[in-house]
Amino acid sequence: MEIYLPIAEQSMNILILLGLGAAAGLLAGMFGVGGGFLATPLLIFVGIPPAVAVASQANQVIANSISSLQVQWRRGNVDLRMGLVLLLGGMIGSSAGVSLFTYLKRIGQIDFVIAVLYVVMLSTIGLLMMYESLSTYIRRRRNPEAPRGKLHTHYLVHGLPFKLRFYKSKLYISALLPVALGFVIGILSAILGVGGGFVLVPAMIYLLGMPTTVVIGTSNFQILFVAANVTFLQAATNGTVDVVLALLLILGGVVGAPIGARIAAKLPGAVLRAMMAALILAVAIQLLVELLRTPVSAFSLGTREFLQ
Amino acid sequence: MKSPFLLLIAVLLSSITGAEAQGPRIEPPPGTLPAPGSLPPTTLGTPGDPGNLPPSVPMAPSVPELIVDFSQPRVSITSAFQGENILLFGMFDPPGEVVVVVAGPAARETVMRKERFLGLWLNTGRQAFDDVPAYYAIAASQPLQRLLARGAGGEILSLEDRLSSVKPVSPRPPAELTQFRGGLVDVKRQEGLYPAAIGQVTVQAGRLFRAELPFPSRLPEGVYDVRTYLLRDGKIVAAVSRPLPVGKVGFSAQLAGWSQHQGPLYGLGAIAMALLAGWLGGLIMRRL
Numbered sequence: 001m002e003i004y005l006p007i008a009e010q011s012m013n014i015l016i017l018l019g020l021g022a023a024a025g026l027l028a029g030m031f032g033v034g035g036g037f038l039a040t041p042l043l044i045f046v047g048i049p050p051a052v053a054v055a056s057q058a059n060q061v062i063a064n065s066i067s068s069l070q071v072q073w074r075r076g077n078v079d080l081r082m083g084l085v086l087l088l089g090g091m092i093g094s095s096a097g098v099s100l101f102t103y104l105k106r107i108g109q110i111d112f113v114i115a116v117l118y119v120v121m122l123s124t125i126g127l128l129m130m131y132e133s134l135s136t137y138i139r140r141r142r143n144p145e146a147p148r149g150k151l152h153t154h155y156l157v158h159g160l161p162f163k164l165r166f167y168k169s170k171l172y173i174s175a176l177l178p179v180a181l182g183f184v185i186g187i188l189s190a191i192l193g194v195g196g197g198f199v200l201v202p203a204m205i206y207l208l209g210m211p212t213t214v215v216i217g218t219s220n221f222q223i224l225f226v227a228a229n230v231t232f233l234q235a236a237t238n239g240t241v242d243v244v245l246a247l248l249l250i251l252g253g254v255v256g257a258p259i260g261a262r263i264a265a266k267l268p269g270a271v272l273r274a275m276m277a278a279l280i281l282a283v284a285i286q287l288l289v290e291l292l293r294t295p296v297s298a299f300s301l302g303t304r305e306f307l308q
Numbered sequence: 309m310k311s312p313f314l315l316l317i318a319v320l321l322s323s324i325t326g327a328e329a330q331g332p333r334i335e336p337p338p339g340t341l342p343a344p345g346s347l348p349p350t351t352l353g354t355p356g357d358p359g360n361l362p363p364s365v366p367m368a369p370s371v372p373e374l375i376v377d378f379s380q381p382r383v384s385i386t387s388a389f390q391g392e393n394i395l396l397f398g399m400f401d402p403p404g405e406v407v408v409v410v411a412g413p414a415a416r417e418t419v420m421r422k423e424r425f426l427g428l429w430l431n432t433g434r435q436a437f438d439d440v441p442a443y444y445a446i447a448a449s450q451p452l453q454r455l456l457a458r459g460a461g462g463e464i465l466s467l468e469d470r471l472s473s474v475k476p477v478s479p480r481p482p483a484e485l486t487q488f489r490g491g492l493v494d495v496k497r498q499e500g501l502y503p504a505a506i507g508q509v510t511v512q513a514g515r516l517f518r519a520e521l522p523f524p525s526r527l528p529e530g531v532y533d534v535r536t537y538l539l540r541d542g543k544i545v546a547a548v549s550r551p552l553p554v555g556k557v558g559f560s561a562q563l564a565g566w567s568q569h570q571g572p573l574y575g576l577g578a579i580a581m582a583l584l585a586g587w588l589g590g591l592i593m594r595r596l
Contacts, residue, residue: 002388002390003387003388004385004386004387004388004389004390004525004560006387006556006559006560006561006563006564006567007563007564007567009526010525010526011389011390011391011525059578059579059581059582060582062579062582062583062586063582063583063585063586063589064586065586066582066583066586066587066590067586067587067589067590067593068590070587070590070591071590071594108418108420108431108434109430109431111431112428112430112431116428228579231575231578231579231582232572232575232576232579233575234575235567235571235572235574235575235578236571236572236575237571239567239568239571239574241567241574241575241578243563243574243577243578243581244387244563246578246581246582247581247585250582250585250586250589251585251589253589254585254589254590254592254593255593257593258593291428291429292427292428292429293429294424294429295422295429297491297494297495297498298421298422298423298491299419299420299421299422299488299490299491299492299494299495300419300420300422300431300495301417301418301419301420301492301495301496302417302418302419302420302434303418304415304416304417304442304528305415305416305418
């Protein structure tokens with residue numbers, strides 16, 4: 001069953017799009033991350049123009065994070081102060097990111113930059129996760145009573161100025177660090193159409209030293225507003241947000257997320273993380289192959305311009 | 309909306325059938341497309357039937373040598389659009405051959421060329437061309453080369469001739485320009501916008517003709533120019549140019565219009581949609 005996507009300007013099978021949304025939702029439910037980092041490359045694989053895929057995916061991220069934030073907010077797992085500081089950087093980063101996106105699109109390099117960034121990001125994260133989960137697994141098997149290691153270590157960054165007290169996170173650190181973190185995530189969000197949770201969450205735990213209980217809720221808070229900013233700016237400057245595409249992804253995700261959560265409850269954490277790492281690496285390799293392989297046609301077309 | 313021309317045919321038909329209860333031999337073209345909103349194909353034969361022409365055209369001062377119409381007055385891109393074949397049909401005064409040229413709106417197209425750089429394929433060259441038709445297709449009742457060889461060139465251009473006239477926006481050595489032009493044709497061909505084979509104009513009963521115009525799913529919007537030529541001994545004796553608007557309609561058109569003209573508002577709408585869908589979705593799934 002085909003549906004015409006008005007902004008992507010092509011027809012596409014509804015079931016493929018719902019399935020993609022469900023797969024992303026499944027990941028979201030299983031691992032607590034948005035799944036956008038897998039959905040965007042997959043959308044590009046099935047033939048959606050990268051610019052439309054990224055912008056529409058940002059739109060989908062909003063739905064994903066609001067439904068997760070609902071739960072976290074009610075449980076009081078959102079450090080509002082930290083969220084707002086992150087958001088300050090996030091807003092600047094995502095606005096700069098959309099400008100950069102527009103520029104790259106104009107000079108015809110956006111597809112390449114998206115692919116390269118995905119390869120670098122996915123392979124780094126995939127390898128790190130694979131290493132972490134395998135070593136945990138091996139350590140546990142040798143010595144089940146092994147200590148879990150410190151979650152909160154003091155680094156050099158704690159010497160930076162503009163220190164702020166974050167009561168909920170039990171932290172007293174420089175505001176510059178979360179602002180910078182938010183900025184980087186904002187740029188990623190604008191160019192890659194991801195929420196950035198899979199970078200933000202580990203960074204909040206290992207870099208900022210936040211307690212894990214408030215990490216998911218706070219990251220969702222920041223992601224929600226950054227994704228909304230990206231959606232707005234992409235729609236206003238590039239006109240590349242396809243709401244029909246986004247809605248289908250959201251609908252698929254609504255079905256996929258609870259299934260993922262149920263699967264996650266039955267599997268040990270290390271196994272789960274190893275599975276996710278394998279998945280991330282597979283997508284990274286696929287993208288890398290696309291970049292290395294001789295293309296079917298060396299030529300492609302940019303946007304058509306009407307001269308008045 | 310019916311075009312004035314369709315109305316004219318309808319009026320003509322009703323006058324004929326009113327005057328002559330025993331209508332003339334009606335010859336339906338075989339295998340016609342049942343397109344919505346199209347005229348019943350059987351009515352086509354009537355105005356062209358020999359013994360019947362004089363009384364059938366009381367309103368027209370003279371009999372046109374060439375009449376053309378479409379099975380649909382426009383190509384409507386709806387939410388269910390997957391590409392479409394439009395039937396072009398008409399009548400001509402024999403003898404002669406019919407050639408149909410369909411050209412989409414012309415615009416500036418930028419062709420990008422990928423090259424291997426440090427092992428990766430990325431766009432290294434770009435060349436813009438002006439006056440590139442969004443779509444270009446030709447159908448003819450005889451092999452085109454044979455028709456054009458007899459001297460109708462100049463007005464009727466094959467795809468290659470049409471593209472050799474597109475102007476490069478920036479200078480570049482001719483050999484490379486040819487490469488980029490070739491690349492342009494390849495990409496357009498892949499998208500079905502420059503159908504490779506020259507289509508067939510089928511002639512029935514010596515004077516009725518029909519041709520199918522294939523339009524792919526990724527179809528640029530605009531007013532397409534459909535020109536039909538009647539050739540006799542290699543010379544153009546009649547030509548009819550009819551616009552064929554291609555555009556999104558209904559929901560698709562609304563969304564695309566908002567996205568294009570009211571970007572900020574569209575963005576806010578998209579955010580509201582996602583918030584509502586995410587919130588409702590979360591609510592529903594937690595209840596289950």
